[in-house]
Amino acid sequence: EVQLVESGGGLxxxxxxxxxxxxxxxxxxxxxxxxxxxxxxxxxxxxxxxITSSSHIYYADSVKGRFTISRDNAKNSLYLxxxxxxxxxxxxxxxxxxxxxxxxxxxxxxxxxxxxxxx
Amino acid sequence: SSELTxxxxxxxALGQTVRITCQGDSLRRYSATWYQQKPxxxxxxxxxGKNYRPSGIPDRFSGSTSGNTGSLTITGAxxxxxxxxxxxxRDSSGNHVVFGGGTKLTVL
Numbered sequence: 001e002v003q004l005v006e007s008g009g010g011l012x013x014x015x016x017x018x019x020x021x022x023x024x025x026x027x028x029x030x031x032x033x034x035x036x037x038x039x040x041x042x043x044x045x046x047x048x049x050x051i052t053s054s055s056h057i058y059y060a061d062s063v064k065g066r067f068t069i070s071r072d073n074a075k076n077s078l079y080l081x082x083x084x085x086x087x088x089x090x091x092x093x094x095x096x097x098x099x100x101x102x103x104x105x106x107x108x109x110x111x112x113x114x115x116x117x118x119x
Numbered sequence: 120s121s122e123l124t125x126x127x128x129x130x131x132a133l134g135q136t137v138r139i140t141c142q143g144d145s146l147r148r149y150s151a152t153w154y155q156q157k158p159x160x161x162x163x164x165x166x167x168g169k170n171y172r173p174s175g176i177p178d179r180f181s182g183s184t185s186g187n188t189g190s191l192t193i194t195g196a197x198x199x200x201x202x203x204x205x206x207x208x209r210d211s212s213g214n215h216v217v218f219g220g221g222t223k224l225t226v227l
Contacts (some may be wrong), residue, residue, distance in 0.1 A: 024197035035216070037162075045154070045162060045205050047216040058214055094161055104209055104216045105152045112161060 002026040003110045004095045009113030016085055016117075022032050022078040022095030022110055030073035033098045035106060038091035038115075048093070049080065050103075063089075085117045122210055123151075123219035130225040131196045141189040141206030141219045149208040151189025153182055156203045156221075165204075166191055193224075201226045 008020040022034070036048040039101045049069040057069055068081040078095055092112040099107035123143040131137035141151050150169060151166055154162040164173050166182035179194045206219040 037218075040128060044203075044221040045156075045207070047207070047219040058216075060215065072150065089186055097208070099164070099167060099173075102152065102167050105164060106154075106162070106207075107164050107167075107173055109161040109163075 002097065003096065004108055004110035005111040006093060006095050008111040009093065009115045011116045011118065012085055012115055013119050014086055017081070017083045018085060018115060020080040020082065020093055020095075020113060020115070022080075024076045024078065024095075024097070027069075027097070029071075029076040032100070033103055034078045035096045036069060036078075036100060037094045037096055037106070037109075038068060038089075039094070039112075040088070040091040046091070050098075051078070082115070086117075087117050089115060090117050091115060122205055122217045123208065125206060125219040125222045127220070128223045130227055131193070133198060134195055136192065136194045137196055137224065139191045139193075139204050139222045139224065141191075142187055143208070143217070144156065144187055144196045145208050145211045145217065146184050146187050146189050147173050147224075148211075148213075150184045151182065151191075151208055153180075153189075153191045154205045154207070155200075156205065162205065193227075196224075196226050198226050200224065 003025045005023045033052045035050045066084045070079045094112045095110040096106035097108040099105040153166040156162040210217045
Protein backbone atom coordinates (compact mmCIF):
# COMPACT_ATOMS: atom_id res chain seq x y z
CA GLU A 1 0.00 0.00 0.00
CA VAL A 2 1.33 3.40 -0.98
CA GLN A 3 1.76 5.75 1.98
CA LEU A 4 2.86 9.36 1.98
CA VAL A 5 3.22 11.04 5.37
CA GLU A 6 4.05 14.72 5.59
CA SER A 7 5.54 16.38 8.63
CA GLY A 8 7.26 19.60 9.64
CA GLY A 9 4.40 22.07 9.43
CA GLY A 10 3.76 24.64 12.11
CA LEU A 11 3.42 28.29 13.01
CA UNK A 12 6.21 30.61 11.92
CA UNK A 13 6.65 34.37 11.58
CA UNK A 14 7.01 36.16 8.25
CA UNK A 15 10.56 35.90 6.96
CA UNK A 16 11.30 32.70 8.84
CA UNK A 17 12.06 29.25 7.42
CA UNK A 18 10.54 25.80 7.67
CA UNK A 19 11.43 22.40 6.26
CA UNK A 20 8.71 19.96 5.31
CA UNK A 21 9.30 16.24 4.94
CA UNK A 22 7.33 13.51 3.22
CA UNK A 23 8.05 9.92 4.16
CA UNK A 24 7.13 7.49 1.40
CA UNK A 25 6.52 3.77 1.59
CA UNK A 26 4.89 0.99 -0.37
CA UNK A 27 6.56 1.72 -3.71
CA UNK A 28 9.95 2.20 -5.33
CA UNK A 29 10.39 5.84 -4.36
CA UNK A 30 13.42 6.48 -6.56
CA UNK A 31 11.43 5.68 -9.71
CA UNK A 32 8.77 8.32 -9.30
CA UNK A 33 8.41 12.04 -9.88
CA UNK A 34 7.30 13.61 -6.61
CA UNK A 35 5.41 16.80 -6.06
CA UNK A 36 4.28 19.38 -3.52
CA UNK A 37 0.81 20.89 -3.83
CA UNK A 38 -0.64 23.40 -1.38
CA UNK A 39 -4.08 24.64 -0.45
CA UNK A 40 -4.65 27.90 1.37
CA UNK A 41 -7.53 27.87 3.86
CA UNK A 42 -10.82 27.85 1.98
CA UNK A 43 -9.05 28.12 -1.37
CA UNK A 44 -8.18 25.86 -4.28
CA UNK A 45 -5.22 23.64 -5.03
CA UNK A 46 -1.94 25.19 -6.14
CA UNK A 47 1.00 23.26 -7.57
CA UNK A 48 4.22 24.24 -5.79
CA UNK A 49 7.10 22.14 -7.06
CA UNK A 50 8.10 18.86 -8.66
CA ILE A 51 11.25 16.76 -8.71
CA THR A 52 11.72 13.98 -11.24
CA SER A 53 13.30 10.60 -10.63
CA SER A 54 16.48 12.02 -12.16
CA SER A 55 16.22 15.12 -9.95
CA HIS A 56 15.11 17.63 -12.54
CA ILE A 57 13.34 20.33 -10.58
CA TYR A 58 10.48 22.69 -11.33
CA TYR A 59 8.90 25.46 -9.26
CA ALA A 60 5.81 27.62 -9.39
CA ASP A 61 6.67 31.28 -9.98
CA SER A 62 5.15 32.13 -6.60
CA VAL A 63 7.84 30.17 -4.71
CA LYS A 64 10.82 30.19 -7.05
CA GLY A 65 13.90 31.53 -5.31
CA ARG A 66 12.43 30.96 -1.84
CA PHE A 67 11.58 27.24 -1.78
CA THR A 68 13.88 24.29 -2.51
CA ILE A 69 12.63 20.79 -3.25
CA SER A 70 14.89 17.81 -2.74
CA ARG A 71 14.75 14.07 -2.29
CA ASP A 72 16.74 11.38 -0.52
CA ASN A 73 16.11 8.10 -2.27
CA ALA A 74 18.04 6.15 0.37
CA LYS A 75 15.58 7.42 2.99
CA ASN A 76 12.51 7.30 0.74
CA SER A 77 11.90 10.92 1.60
CA LEU A 78 10.89 14.13 -0.13
CA TYR A 79 11.62 17.56 1.30
CA LEU A 80 10.58 21.16 0.84
CA UNK A 81 12.82 23.83 2.34
CA UNK A 82 10.81 27.02 2.63
CA UNK A 83 12.66 30.28 3.24
CA UNK A 84 11.49 33.89 3.47
CA UNK A 85 8.00 32.73 4.30
CA UNK A 86 5.12 35.12 3.72
CA UNK A 87 1.56 35.24 4.98
CA UNK A 88 0.29 34.04 1.60
CA UNK A 89 2.33 30.84 1.99
CA UNK A 90 -0.13 29.81 4.72
CA UNK A 91 -1.65 26.55 3.49
CA UNK A 92 -1.92 22.83 3.90
CA UNK A 93 1.01 21.33 2.01
CA UNK A 94 0.47 17.97 0.36
CA UNK A 95 3.05 15.57 -0.93
CA UNK A 96 1.83 13.74 -4.05
CA UNK A 97 3.08 10.97 -6.31
CA UNK A 98 2.42 11.08 -10.00
CA UNK A 99 0.94 8.29 -12.11
CA UNK A 100 3.43 7.59 -14.88
CA UNK A 101 3.44 8.41 -17.71
CA UNK A 102 0.89 11.08 -16.77
CA UNK A 103 3.25 13.37 -14.95
CA UNK A 104 0.59 15.75 -13.77
CA UNK A 105 -1.88 13.08 -12.64
CA UNK A 106 -1.35 12.72 -8.92
CA UNK A 107 -2.60 9.29 -7.97
CA UNK A 108 -1.48 9.27 -4.34
CA UNK A 109 -1.51 12.05 -1.77
CA UNK A 110 -0.46 12.43 1.81
CA UNK A 111 -2.77 13.78 4.47
CA UNK A 112 -1.11 17.19 4.37
CA UNK A 113 0.73 19.34 6.88
CA UNK A 114 -0.43 22.83 7.84
CA UNK A 115 1.95 25.75 7.56
CA UNK A 116 0.80 28.99 9.16
CA UNK A 117 2.79 32.17 8.60
CA UNK A 118 1.70 34.90 10.99
CA UNK A 119 3.24 37.48 13.24
CA SER B 120 -4.34 33.79 -11.83
CA SER B 121 -5.04 30.18 -12.88
CA GLU B 122 -4.61 29.24 -16.52
CA LEU B 123 -7.47 26.77 -16.17
CA THR B 124 -10.96 28.16 -15.64
CA UNK B 125 -13.78 26.32 -13.89
CA UNK B 126 -17.29 27.38 -12.94
CA UNK B 127 -17.28 28.03 -9.17
CA UNK B 128 -20.44 26.05 -8.46
CA UNK B 129 -22.70 23.53 -10.16
CA UNK B 130 -25.73 21.65 -8.89
CA UNK B 131 -27.42 18.46 -10.01
CA ALA B 132 -30.50 16.57 -8.94
CA LEU B 133 -29.92 13.18 -7.39
CA GLY B 134 -29.60 10.54 -10.11
CA GLN B 135 -29.22 13.03 -12.95
CA THR B 136 -26.20 13.71 -15.13
CA VAL B 137 -23.88 16.65 -14.61
CA ARG B 138 -20.92 17.94 -16.58
CA ILE B 139 -18.17 20.00 -14.98
CA THR B 140 -15.93 21.88 -17.37
CA CYS B 141 -12.41 23.26 -17.38
CA GLN B 142 -11.11 25.69 -20.00
CA GLY B 143 -7.57 26.64 -20.90
CA ASP B 144 -5.23 26.90 -23.85
CA SER B 145 -2.98 24.14 -22.50
CA LEU B 146 -5.84 21.66 -22.90
CA ARG B 147 -5.36 21.86 -26.66
CA ARG B 148 -2.16 19.89 -26.01
CA TYR B 149 -2.72 18.08 -22.69
CA SER B 150 -5.71 16.12 -21.42
CA ALA B 151 -7.44 17.41 -18.31
CA THR B 152 -7.02 15.41 -15.12
CA TRP B 153 -9.74 15.53 -12.48
CA TYR B 154 -9.74 15.33 -8.69
CA GLN B 155 -12.50 15.09 -6.13
CA GLN B 156 -12.00 16.67 -2.73
CA LYS B 157 -14.33 16.36 0.23
CA PRO B 158 -14.05 18.59 3.32
CA UNK B 159 -11.06 17.81 5.47
CA UNK B 160 -9.69 15.24 3.03
CA UNK B 161 -6.85 15.13 0.55
CA UNK B 162 -7.79 15.26 -3.12
CA UNK B 163 -8.65 12.01 -4.85
CA UNK B 164 -7.77 11.35 -8.49
CA UNK B 165 -10.91 10.38 -10.41
CA UNK B 166 -10.00 10.78 -14.11
CA UNK B 167 -6.66 10.95 -15.91
CA GLY B 168 -5.33 10.63 -19.44
CA LYS B 169 -7.84 10.28 -22.28
CA ASN B 170 -10.51 8.89 -19.95
CA TYR B 171 -9.01 6.53 -17.39
CA ARG B 172 -10.34 5.85 -13.91
CA PRO B 173 -8.07 4.71 -11.08
CA SER B 174 -9.06 1.53 -9.36
CA GLY B 175 -12.07 2.05 -7.09
CA ILE B 176 -13.52 5.02 -8.94
CA PRO B 177 -17.10 4.27 -10.03
CA ASP B 178 -17.79 4.09 -13.75
CA ARG B 179 -20.35 6.87 -13.47
CA PHE B 180 -17.32 9.20 -13.67
CA SER B 181 -15.99 9.88 -17.16
CA GLY B 182 -13.83 12.50 -18.79
CA SER B 183 -13.05 14.03 -22.14
CA THR B 184 -11.00 16.85 -23.60
CA SER B 185 -11.86 18.66 -26.82
CA GLY B 186 -10.27 21.82 -28.09
CA ASN B 187 -9.52 24.00 -25.08
CA THR B 188 -12.15 22.40 -22.85
CA GLY B 189 -11.93 19.44 -20.54
CA SER B 190 -15.08 17.88 -19.13
CA LEU B 191 -15.86 15.63 -16.20
CA THR B 192 -19.24 13.92 -16.50
CA ILE B 193 -21.02 12.20 -13.65
CA THR B 194 -23.84 10.00 -14.99
CA GLY B 195 -26.39 9.35 -12.29
CA ALA B 196 -24.98 11.59 -9.55
CA UNK B 197 -25.10 10.21 -6.03
CA UNK B 198 -25.25 12.06 -2.74
CA UNK B 199 -21.67 11.00 -2.00
CA UNK B 200 -20.49 12.81 -5.15
CA UNK B 201 -21.10 16.16 -3.48
CA UNK B 202 -17.60 17.63 -3.27
CA UNK B 203 -15.18 20.10 -4.80
CA UNK B 204 -13.78 19.07 -8.17
CA UNK B 205 -10.49 20.33 -9.57
CA UNK B 206 -8.96 19.93 -13.00
CA UNK B 207 -5.28 20.15 -13.78
CA UNK B 208 -2.87 19.82 -16.65
CA ARG B 209 0.48 21.14 -17.70
CA ASP B 210 0.66 24.85 -18.45
CA SER B 211 1.19 26.22 -21.94
CA SER B 212 4.97 26.04 -21.60
CA GLY B 213 4.78 22.36 -20.64
CA ASN B 214 7.16 22.81 -17.71
CA HIS B 215 4.74 23.64 -14.93
CA VAL B 216 1.51 22.16 -13.61
CA VAL B 217 -1.65 24.20 -13.20
CA PHE B 218 -4.89 23.59 -11.38
CA GLY B 219 -8.28 25.07 -12.10
CA GLY B 220 -9.95 27.11 -9.40
CA GLY B 221 -12.32 24.29 -8.52
CA THR B 222 -16.05 23.62 -8.87
CA LYS B 223 -18.26 22.99 -5.87
CA LEU B 224 -20.80 20.32 -6.82
CA THR B 225 -24.06 20.22 -4.90
CA VAL B 226 -26.31 17.18 -5.26
CA LEU B 227 -29.91 18.20 -4.62
